Amino acid sequence: MAAIELRNIVKIFADPKRARELLTLDNIDLDIDGNDFVCLLGPSGCGKSTLLNIIAGFESSASGQALVDGEIIERPGSDRGVVFQQPTLMPWLSAIDNVAFSLKLKGVAKQERQQRAMEFIDLVG
Ligand SMILES: Nc1ncnc2c1ncn2[C@@H]1O[C@H](COP(=O)(O)OP(=O)(O)OP(=O)(O)O)[C@@H](O)[C@H]1O
Numbered sequence: 001m002a003a004i005e006l007r008n009i010v011k012i013f014a015d016p017k018r019a020r021e022l023l024t025l026d027n028i029d030l031d032i033d034g035n036d037f038v039c040l041l042g043p044s045g046c047g048k049s050t051l052l053n054i055i056a057g058f059e060s061s062a063s064g065q066a067l068v069d070g071e072i073i074e075r076p077g078s079d080r081g082v083v084f085q086q087p088t089l090m091p092w093l094s095a096i097d098n099v100a101f102s103l104k105l106k107g108v109a110k111q112e113r114q115q116r117a118m119e120f121i122d123l124v125g
């Protein structure tokens with residue numbers, strides 16, 4: 001079983017300006033194994049971010065299935081991380097609380113969160 005499985009993913013956006021629908025993803029099939037490093041390449045507007053948003057659980061597909069570790073993706077979860085093109089830190093949180101946020105979602109106790117976040121802050125300076 002691949003870590004990420006995409007099965008016949010179809011995504012359609014409404015395009016109200018042109019009064020039509022836009023078939024953005026047309027039957028995408030992809031298996032990604034754990035520790036794979038995969039690049040999606042394609043011209044602007046071909047649907048790369050849309051596909052990532054479906055894996056992240058930010059967007060749903062019109063049909064098909066997206067799975068992570070065999071579980072159907074239905075919403076965002078702390079089992080997946082997204083690094084956005086734009087900086088998307090939570091400005092009301094300190095740097096350490098931003099780094100530790102996914103651990104908080106997982107219910108890790110505060111002292112351990114801070115300790116593990118600090119290891120990564122130290123790693124990058
Ligand atoms: N929320 C939305 N509503 C309507 N159309 C959308 C929406 N999001 C994306 N689209 C359209 O879907 C298509 C794919 O967009 P997407 O952002 O996935 O492309 P991309 O490959 O990531 O492009 P880029 O390389 O510029 O980041 C584009 O035509 C875009 O205009």
Ligand SMILES: [Mg+2]
Nearest residue numbers: 045048049050
């Ligand atoms: Mg994009």
